Amino acid sequence: MASKGRSKEKKGSKKEKVVEEPPPPPPDDKKEQEAEDYGDDKLMDEQSAEDQEPTKQPTPPPEPDEPSLAHLIVEHYEGEMVRGLYEGEGVAYFCGGHFYKGQFYKGMMHGRGTYTWSDGVVYEGDFTNNEITGKGLYHWPDSSTYEGEVLNGKRHGHGTFRCMASPASYTGQWKMGQRHGTGIIRYDTDGLSFYEGDWMSNKRHGYGVRRYRSGNVYEGEWANNNRHGQGIMRWVDLNQTYNGQWEKGVQNGHGDHTWYIRRLPGSQYPMRNQYIGDFLYGRRHGYGVILYANGSKYEGDWLDDKKSGRGIFTFKNGRIFEGIFVEDRMADYPEFVMDGTVTPDISEIRTRTPDPAGPNAGNLTSRSDDSHNTLGPSLTLDIDHLLNRCTDSEKEDELQQVMFVVLRHVTVLKKTYNFYSSLGHDASPDNTFIMTKLQFWRMLKDCRFHFLDTTLAEIDRILAVDKGATEIHSPLDKLLMREYLNHLITLSYHLYLEDCQESEQSTIAWCFDHAIRENIIPYGCDVQGNFLYEPTRAINALGYMDKCWQVYKSICTPSKFPPHDHTLKMRDFLFMLKDYRLINERLTSRRILEVLSADDPAAYDSETCNLELEMTFLDFFEALIGCAMIFVTEEVVKDPNTPRPSTVASHTQTTFSTTSRATTSRGA
Template identity: 30%
Template structure:
């Protein structure tokens, strides 16, 4: 789209004008350029690249038009070319909201700015294609959505100068074929994900519409995957290629074919390692997908060959495969130093005899741990057990109770690999969680661990008359530890005739392990690298938890150091020594780091949730008790006020007797009660006028003398005042009446003080309140404890959320 609308000759105009005799139009009316044909505006195999162009028009203008009147406000303009505009004008320019329709029916509806299409609007083409979004100078610029009716494709994202630029999602068709990522000038460029119609997926870097940089391609239609570096659309550089085996086919291959190494122009070229599905392994040089150069090959039965390869074959004759024994083991360190070839041959023969005797059980156990943690129906990279599975196997066999830790068992297996050209990498990193074990390796681990635990022990030497040395220890461990654990598993499986409810904690452990274990293992690796050691100690884990503010030093806190030691003790017996001493230098393998951390955070989560539940119960009980106390205190206040009012009434009655047993007008008594206890006036009935008076100092009170005669009872008229002075005015009479009332109140107070202490309403009420609050506090505490004990406890969702939150805090710690 041109930056400025082409100048068109106006044919007619209907609408509003701005009358301005001094204004002369210096710019002719212009209109929007026509978009070019939209039927091919989207190329579904690449990007949206084509833009609109300006419709050529006669540049002639009519300067005599509108010299005294300017288009302003709402209007409708028709041009000689057949285009039209309806919308807002501002001083002769299309400005504001409007609709421009080209002669062929295509249209734009949206914002105009000084004869330019700028702002937000909608382009609509004749075929039904539509663009909705930001526009600048007639070009799609900013955020917008384009729907192409021809290819049924849709793009939603960023635009720049009419081309896809920035982040956006292009759906090519309705078969879930789409690209989501960054664009540059209408091409995939940067980082993005491409879902192909075949179901294949690529996630990674792009350059000018081709895969370039780091990326991962999954060919779901053929079970292959490549992760690594790409160049011009093919693997180039370092990468890992895996050929997955179908789980639907019945096979016993323990692994997948996998190559990890260097590539050139889509072929294996340079140094690389190929892991065969059978368990065999080649490490060496490659050329054009073939083994070529120096290399070493280890067969699945344990035999090895080191030498030159040319065009995928050994240059020298490789050792012939002998099938006397299915498995070959390196017994270095397990036989006496003076052992000869015959002794070695006899030892290997005995070990294979033990394997043959228990082969069904051993393969069943291996298969069980291979599938541990694998969801049914999912495709995994291999069927071989990992080191994590191996540690779980050690745990279920109870090997730590034999006095050796996981660290000791791992070192016992790799000790003979020192300075081995093929397996030196395993020796240098004995706790690598990515290490896999084929069935032969699994047997080798059992053999080495059994030699560590049972070598030269009487019980192992008595397993069979014909077994001795490594075979005797091997046989004893299988019978004592492995088969007993297997029997327990099978018994549990037979008892579960119906689907059992999996304990929540076990389910949560599996869930947390799936989400967080890899990052915990990365943390373990970071710690070992930082401190230049192979393992992490209990002390290091304690420091990490403390740095993450997960350890509390307060007694009774959610996770104290004592709690931590007790949890570690369940994983590593012997951490607690005599006299309360702790040995924090015990070494942990990665799996122990994860499980110990999980138990600590699970413990802390339960404690925090119980604290929160108790606080909520306290707050709820306190609120209810406060409402109850408020109501009761109001009642006590009313009762206290009523008692004070009754006392005052009695005093007034005594005053009446002092004045000569004369009656008091009901109004006077009520006013005095109101003065003393205004809040209790509605709760007290006025005493009778002839109520008896009280004694003063043991004698009857004598009436006080006054010049004013007491009022008579009933409706009797008052006696005339005996005074020689002139009659008093009404004001003076009222004053005398108030003085009399005051004297009566004073006499009443005197009468009360003669028999009891003066009534202090505030003090009395305060004492009652203190007594009641003390009772309420005790009752509130008891009620809160009862309510908390009767509660169902934290829900599974609460525990899950809390554990996940604490794990996030833990793994974010930098070593």
């Protein structure tokens, strides 16, 4: 006699913990996701009261189990028979009030048919040797349905379950009656709340995207129904984003947390605070860097969400304090407040370089009215390494001339910074972004700085100041506006020093002005390359940035020369493609050289090639995309042996790579 059971799956859910950042989110906002998870999971719950978990814990969305066909005893049969066996079309009535109408073969239900249980459950579909196997449709008494593949009466393969008691539904892969594989569960009919990704034994496990009714979204790794591993969470209502490691639903490990504040009228600062560093159970703990909206910066130790231990605080005017912090305050100045939104009076605080007053001013008390910087606090220059090449009598005049160049071209400089820092990003509340090294590289290539007998890797070494060998070429380094200016001044000096006439009174200023006129003004903001110039390409490409970054680092080798940084040569890139068996009759060595030379003519001129040129990650990423456009043909896409991506991207994304829209186009 057929029997029908109820699922007793337990599906836990963790509260979404918002990292408490200044300003902290309201307590009610912190609890929203917990309530939302609870409400969504409860939509599909049909368990009896005695099976429910305590109300403080969210309950799972169960589905009715499939009835079995065990112990079939036929009481009556109507239909065709051959040699005493049921054959062809017929109707069989079983003990217990169940009956089957459909095809028979050699006395067994085989083919298409409909089986109806006495409690109202109905199955329509394929039968194989008295087993429900193939494709079919289940109907439960409450009007819930399952349509898809079945094996031995269990949902197995691909199918869709719809719960009529609520708007919830699941479409995806099943394994012996449980959600297992890739699938999407929708908690409403308008698509505002859903989870799409990997499942294991009815639990979110693997990689997936969870969108909540509030608009908040988590995308990343899951384990046992919890956010666990690498992932990014966007709190739309709180204007915050966290991208990093999670453990049991809480931020734990290394991460990047960004939160926005309302932009002040006339402000030139990107009004966002950003913390990059270690977290412990949802709080800043360990080593980390925080970039304040007004341009200030703290780098050092944290304890329980507060600055604690040794650290370096850089004020927005460029002055630096280095020392011990206790309870979020400078130990030597406990009454001094640093909230990142205003510039406090630092006249009584002993700071160190950069200070244009002189090389020995770092140990003196510095006052803002003594500063020779006329550019404003956001554009403070730090070019002591260049000024030290001048005589003491020339330093002040050199610095003054460089400031005049900045003021003369400040509109162009700000335009290029804002333009390139926005590439690959959604529009922000203030339309301002902090430039990354990847974007800076793109700007240098567009402005043809690499045409001057140098590579981006060599430029990185020129600009590397107090950086370790492993940090020189990171594409995710952040550049504030003043750091961007310092880099351009330093680079132009190294590239154009030999062209400077001896009659020029200010060598540094002449080189900088020459670079602006010859490189930035004529070529800036005309995005080249294979992906950043077009929004859709940028969206698709940046989704794979992190995996490509891991591949890039794995094949880089340390340089034989100081600072012994890890680099990749074009020859190594070709060998990598060969090892991965990507070189074929379409993607030939010549076509690869053409891809490499599209952005760097020094690589190949149709007759000779230079495979000893070094590649930064941008060069590597652009070349990969260019080769993929040749390698992936329509035949490759249609080939059943070609690996298929999941319904959601199976990669972990950085803050930069999780944008859904770029904000520029070629020739903008």
